[in-house]
Structures are given as structure tokens and as C-alpha cells.
Amino acid sequence: MENVSNSLGFGAAAADPKAAVMNQVRQEAAMTNARQLIEKVNEHCFDKCVPKPGSSLSSGETTCFTQCMEKYMAAWNVVSRQYIGRIQQENGKSVQDNFWTSDLQDDVEVL
């Protein structure tokens, strides 16, 4: 967390305030997105992988978690593609700009 705020280039802010604001906004958006994803992954995968919590997380449960997480992200990407395709179709516009069709992976990398 600390690193994220520090690496936003506040040092360069005086030189290029516009870029600094844009960076800050991008980082915050990515953080919000990632936080949301983690919350959902935990919720759903805990449900799937730990039906009866024992005294520790077993290796089987851990494996289930990593697979479940990958699977959830795959589902996220499928939903995202389908949803964006549909709204573009509903709006009757062509793919004017691909700026928000990026994969989830890109945002997760900021962590």
C-alpha cells in the first residue's frame, strides 16, 4: 500500500500535474478493482474450498484456493467480454475505443 502511494510520482507532480493526476486516478481505480476482486474471490472460494474449517488450512484447501482464484478471474474475463460486447451492441456503436476492455490481469499487476 505504502509503495503504491509513494510510487505515484509526486516528485514529478510539480513538473507535470496533469500526468500526476492521471496516474493517481489510474492507480486508485486499479486498487479499487483489485480490492473488489479479492473480496469476491475470498467470499466464493472460501465457500467452495473450505466447507468445514479445520484447525489450519490444509494443502488440499490451499490448492483449491489457487485454482478457484484462477477460475474466478477467468469467469470475470468472460463476463467482462460479454457485458462490454453487449453494451456496445446496444449502443449501436462500433468499438470506438478499446480503453476499457483490458484484461483483469493488467489491473491485478499493480498489487
Place this chain on the structure above:
Amino acid sequence: MDSPTTSLDQNLDLSKLSPKDKQELQQFIVNESQKARIQQSVHSLTDVCWKKCVTGSIRSGKLDKSEETCAANCVDRFLDANFTVIKHLEAMRNQ
């Protein structure tokens, strides 16, 4: 984490921006807000469709073909349902 707004305020003087930069920044914010809204919807749709489509135990990190089809259908049907509700509300209002 300290408040981003405060640190921005302390470090930036936006009044020095040129009109062109200001406009670009405004457009950027509009785009980012749209992106954030869409991502929010994708999160809640994934939540709904995961519950509907991934019903078995987790056996691999990949989506089955059937789960993938289900998820895509789930999004489309959810939106159909949404439009149906809106249309019906509209019809009720016009009665």
C-alpha cells in the same frame, strides 16, 4: 493509507494547467468514471453468474466449456431481464 485527495491537494497546483490540459483531464476523468462503473457491473455480474454457473467442486483453474457458455448466457439473460423490467415499468407508467 493517507487520503489521496489531501496528498494531491498538497502537491499539485491545478490552476496552472492550460485550458487544453484541463479539458483533457476532464475527458480523462469522464472516461475513467465510465470504466469504473462498468468494472463495478462486471464484479456484480460475475458474482451472480458464478453462483449460477460454477456449481460443482473446483477441480482445475480453468473454466469448463459448459461453465464458460453458461457465464456468457448468464450475462446476456441478466441484461435481457433488466431490459424487460425497464420496458414493463415504462408500460405501467403509460397506462
